[in-house]
Amino acid sequence: MIRALAASVALAVLVASLPAQAQQMLYIGNTMGVGSGKCATYKMDIEVAIDGTAVKGRIKQQGRTDRDFEATLGAGGVIKTKAVVGGGESMDVIGTINDKEACILLDGYCKFDFRLTRK
Numbered sequence: 001m002i003r004a005l006a007a008s009v010a011l012a013v014l015v016a017s018l019p020a021q022a023q024q025m026l027y028i029g030n031t032m033g034v035g036s037g038k039c040a041t042y043k044m045d046i047e048v049a050i051d052g053t054a055v056k057g058r059i060k061q062q063g064r065t066d067r068d069f070e071a072t073l074g075a076g077g078v079i080k081t082k083a084v085v086g087g088g089e090s091m092d093v094i095g096t097i098n099d100k101e102a103c104i105l106l107d108g109y110c111k112f113d114f115r116l117t118r119k
Contacts, residue, residue, distance in 0.1 A: 024051040027102050029114035039110035046104060046114050050097060055079055057093065059106065069093050079104065 026049050033042035045060040055071040064086065071081035077098030082090040083106065091108030102116035 024049055025097075026050075026119040027097060027116035028119050029104070029116040031112050031114050033110035033112055035110040042110055042112075044106065044112045044114075046106075046112075046116070048097065048104065048116060055081075055097075057083075057104075059083055059091075059112075073097070077101075085109070 026047065028045070028047050030043065030045040033039035033044065043062045046057060047060075048055060048057040050073060053073040055073050057069045057071075059067045059069070061067075067083050067085055069081055069083040071079050071093065073079060077096050079093065079095045079097065081093045083093050084090050085108065089108065091106045093104060093106055095104030095114075096102075097104075097116065102118065104114045104116065106112040106114075
């Protein structure tokens with residue numbers, strides 16, 4: 001009887017210590033480009049999904065092929081990676097997504113500064 005009680009308590013402690021299953025969060029945003037040349041005429045949309053610390057995103061520039069990126073959410077919700085764009089070039093993907101802010105900057109041939117909305 002005591003062994004069964006001890007086993008039950010140990011199992012309850014083990015289950016309580018397991019991390020809760022995180023719910024995937026989806027963020028969206030759009031902005032116009034900033035920079036030289038035609039940058040101000042480029043519209044870009046972004047979707048970012050966060051599942052635990054896994055970040056998957058897609059950028060969609062009007063009239064261009066969609067581009068995907070992946071990252072790991074760092075301390076404080078920091079994101080830092082690269083997205084490969086046309087011609088083998090890349091853009092830096094830098095941002096923060098946490099309970100206080102949700103923003104991403106794409107920095108490459110133009111700058112796209114997104115303020116994200118949770119969907």
